[in-house]
Amino acid sequence: MRKSTKLALAFAALAGAVGTTAYAENNASAKMRDSMMARLDKAMSDSDGAITFDQFSDAMNARLKKLVAANGGKLTVAQLADALEKARFERMARRIIARYDTRGDGTLTTDDITSRQKKVFAMLDKNNDGKIEKGELPKGGRHHRQWDDEGNDGGVQ
Numbered sequence: 121m122r123k124s125t126k127l128a129l130a131f132a133a134l135a136g137a138v139g140t141t142a143y144a145e146n147n148a149s150a151k152m153r154d155s156m157m158a159r160l161d162k163a164m165s166d167s168d169g170a171i172t173f174d175q176f177s178d179a180m181n182a183r184l185k186k187l188v189a190a191n192g193g194k195l196t197v198a199q200l201a202d203a204l205e206k207a208r209f210e211r212m213a214r215r216i217i218a219r220y221d222t223r224g225d226g227t228l229t230t231d232d233i234t235s236r237q238k239k240v241f242a243m244l245d246k247n248n249d250g251k252i253e254k255g256e257l258p259k260g261g262r263h264h265r266q267w268d269d270e271g272n273d274g275g276v277q
Contacts, residue, residue, distance in 0.1 A: 156180065 163171050163179040171179070178185075187203050188195045220232040242248075246256045 159179040
């Protein structure tokens with residue numbers, strides 16, 4: 121495989137990872153609302169359909185309160201930013217490993233990465249000649265495509 125093709129494929133993989141992050145951030149507000157409602161629903165079901173302020177407060181801010189307590193009762197912007205960044209990157213890492221992990225053991229190996237790349241390459245090589253030509257690349261207004269484990273792009277043309 122030519123060096124330029126390898127670089128192009130590496131760039132495409134990186135762009136997919138970055139695009140996944142951008143998509144996740146665009147939907148953060150809806151996910152936060154859904155998460156909040158799920159926590160409230162759980163608190164209410166645990167309390168026969170009604171909750172007190174203390175139960176509401178615990179359901180809404182348990183993680184935040186733990187962070188404050190872990191930092192001596194005060195949380196700075198930097199400490200909160202570090203905790204949020206760590207949580208975001210851990211979620212992203214879990215998604216990447218889930219996408220690539222062929223054995224289901226929660227680890228990522230070079231064989232997993234190669235296997236995933238072979239699937240995507242085979243999908244892009246529409247004429248099965250062992251090369252991806254410019255005409256075989258996806259077209260459309262989207263900046264990235266979210267490929268599933270079977271190499272489908274969700275019907276996006």
